Amino acid sequence: GAGVSQSPRYKVAKRGQDVALRCDPISGHVSLFWYQQALGQGPEFLTYFQNEAQLDKSGLPSDRFFAERPEGSVSTLKIQRTQQEDSAVYLCASSLAPDRASYGYTFGSGTRLTVV
Amino acid sequence: RKEVEQDPGPFNVPEGATVAFNCTYSNSASQSFFWYRQDCRKEPKLLMSVYSSGNEDGRFTAQLNRASQYISLLIRDSKLSDSATYLCVVTTRTGGFKTIFGAGTRLFVKA
Numbered sequence: 028g029a030g031v032s033q034s035p036r037y038k039v040a041k042r043g044q045d046v047a048l049r050c051d052p053i054s055g056h057v058s059l060f061w062y063q064q065a066l067g068q069g070p071e072f073l074t075y076f077q078n079e080a081q082l083d084k085s086g087l088p089s090d091r092f093f094a095e096r097p098e099g100s101v102s103t104l105k106i107q108r109t110q111q112e113d114s115a116v117y118l119c120a121s122s123l124a125p126d127r128a129s130y131g132y133t134f135g136s137g138t139r140l141t142v143v
Numbered sequence: 144r145k146e147v148e149q150d151p152g153p154f155n156v157p158e159g160a161t162v163a164f165n166c167t168y169s170n171s172a173s174q175s176f177f178w179y180r181q182d183c184r185k186e187p188k189l190l191m192s193v194y195s196s197g198n199e200d201g202r203f204t205a206q207l208n209r210a211s212q213y214i215s216l217l218i219r220d221s222k223l224s225d226s227a228t229y230l231c232v233v234t235t236r237t238g239g240f241k242t243i244f245g246a247g248t249r250l251f252v253k254a
Binding site for chain 2: 060062067068069070071072083118130131132133134135136137
C-alpha cells in the first residue's frame with residue numbers, strides 16, 4: 028500500500044483481556060518498528076524487526092507483550108492480560124533501510140488502546 | 144537525565160514570527176538526528192534530517208552542534224499550519240542501534 032496501515036484504529040479492552048494490534052508496512056520495507064506513545068510523551072521504542080527476524084525486543088515492558096512478523100511483512104503486537112497502564116497509542120513504523128540509523132521512519136496512524 | 148531533552152513549551156507566536164527550538168542529547172556517540180512533526184492525535188511525520196553541515200528546507204533550518212550535543216530547528220515566517228508538536232529524534236549505535244524520541248515541543252502559531 029501507499030502508507031503504513033494499522034488496525035484497529037481504536038480499541039477498548041477490559042482489564043485482563045488479550046488484544047492483538049496489526050501493522051501492514053509499506054511494501055518492500057525491510058525494517059519494522061513498534062512504539063508506544065503515552066499522552067504528552069514522545070514515542071517509546073518497543074521492538075524492531077528486520078524482515079521476519081526480531082532483532083531487538085528490549086523495549087517490551089513485560090512478558091505480556093509479544094510481537095511477530097512471520098513472513099517479513101505484516102506484523103502483530105499482542106498484549107496479554109491488559110492492564111490500565113497499557114493504555115496508550117501504539118505506533119508502527121517502517122523503513123526501507125536495513126538498519127535503523129540511516130533514514131527516518133514512516134509511521135502508521137496508530138492504534139489507540141484504552142484499558143478500562 | 145533523559146537521553147533526549149526538549150523544552151515542552153508551549154511556544155505561542157504570531158504569524159510571521161521566527162521561532163527556534165533546541166534539543167539536547169546525552170550520548171556523544173549519537174550518529175543520526177531528525178526532526179519530526181506531530182499534529183494533535185496524528186502520527187509523527189518526518190520533517191527533516193539534521194546534517195553536520197546544517198541544512199535548510201524552505202522556511203525550516205536544522206543545525207547540529209556535536210561539541211555541545213544539541214540540535215536546533217528554526218522556523219521562519221511562521222504559518223498557522225505550523226502549529227504542531229516537534230519531536231527531536233536521535234539514533235545511537237552503542238552495541239545495537241537505539242533510536243530515541245524526545246517528548247516534543249509544542250508550537251502554537253496565532254493569527
